[in-house]
Amino acid sequence: MTVPATTDWQTLSEEIKQLGRTLGFDKIGIAGIDLAEDEARLERWLALKRNGEMQYMAQHGRKRSRPAELVPGTVRVITVRMDYWPSDCADAQATLDDKRQGYISRYALGRDYHKVLRRRLRKLAGKIEDRVGPTGYRVFVDSAPVLEKALARNAGLGWIGKHTNLIDRTAGSWFFLGELFTDLPLPADRPVQELCGSCTACLDLCPTGAIVAPYEVDARRCISYLTIELKGSIPEEFRAAIGNRIFGCDDCQLVCPWNKYAQRTTQRDFAPRHGLDSADLIELFGWTENEWASRTEGSALRRAGYAGWLRNVAVALGNAPTSSGVVKCLRNRANHESALVREHVAWALAQHGIH
Structure with missing residues (x-):
């Protein structure tokens, strides 16, 4: 300096x-x-x-x-x-509620x-x-x-x-x-007052009970961890609770009362790409590895990897309403080269009564 x-x-x-x-x-x-x-x-x-x-x-x-x-x-x-x-x-809650779409x-x-x-x-x-x-x-x-x-x-x-x-x-x-x-000795700012008060909305709503106590998250139960950081099999005890969340989870933020003051960004960089704010699960599951690589270029979605992406979408398809289209697309991946993908596809098919 x-x-x-x-x-x-x-x-x-x-x-x-x-x-x-x-x-x-x-x-x-x-x-x-x-x-x-x-x-x-x-x-x-x-x-x-x-x-x-x-x-x-x-x-x-x-x-x-x-x-x-x-x-x-x-x-x-x-x-x-x-x-x-x-x-x-697209409205976040509407996408979560439509189990044919991926969140x-x-x-x-x-x-x-x-x-x-x-x-x-x-x-x-x-x-x-x-x-x-x-x-x-x-x-x-x-x-x-x-x-x-x-x-x-x-x-x-x-x-x-x-x-x-x-x-x-x-x-x-x-x-x-x-x-x-x-290394500049600038004057430090002061923390602001904590204003959560008696609210427990985020703890009450967490789909997998990952917020084990106020201010404490067990990553092993968190959908964001399970769909992004975890590279192996998603524990079966959490698969139904994951619903149609295929990359991350926003539930604790969606329910937070303070987000009624959230500021919408005007940054074009953060605008949704490829219709991913309300995309059809069957379409997403049909992406080839080249299509996935192209459509996730420059995106945080790359962190899950292609096999992880298919694993996540397979779980969501297992939680989707039963239809001939859902069953067909899952069967198309039943013999996928990845054992990880095959395992989750088999689980998803079983949710639709197919063993």
Whole structure:
């Protein structure tokens, strides 16, 4: 860092926030790097093995909760929020209710958010250096061991709700987060008041009971984990509860009262592609691997992999109303080269009385 000693840090902080808004971020805050309480909660969560097969959650020791160990020299974290609820999108609940359609978590309908936010954060870092000269920084968007929600909370971007998502009282929770680790000693913002109160809507509605207590999620039961992070078989005890959710789950956000204040995005990058906001399950199950690769290019959907995609859609088809079309498309995959796919297709056919 070569910033002049006469730098007005408060003024610089305000300028950074204004710069961020011009780059399309909906809110910006600055956090200190003390995450001791969050570190203790993370270690308890890992000890209870609630991370499931997400071994990466434990691979980096305490770097996840100690920013200065992850990026030496870090003294502050600039945290940004970008809203993603599409302004032109099929009604989420209507799609969930129509078991002939596949439900995809709203964040994954458009362009991969990692790329969108990362590019803009790098621009922000460049503009900061235009003002103060070379600095030490790193940009992260869900791409490194970072406790992003805890940092965003400490930066005043919202509070962590009982479903463990961040909530902003004027914008709900339909937004992405990104971080800029910096060696600039900017004044840190203050956390906001937690406003979940006595509400337990998210706990009550969770289809698989993954929110095991307020502010505690067991990933091994979470539909987002089961359909995205889990690479093997989905436990049979959860398959019926998954319904038609083929990539992620939004139920805890859909039921949250604070999302009546959610801001619809005007970012074209997050607009639904290929009609995926209300797509027919039979059509999705018929995609060849080349079609899947083409239609998920630049999308977060790639994380599930093609076999994982077919596994998920097979489960949804097992939960769909019985029809000749559903049975036919499942039979077409009954001898698929992937044992994972074959297993879930067999289960789905059994739900329609075919063994």
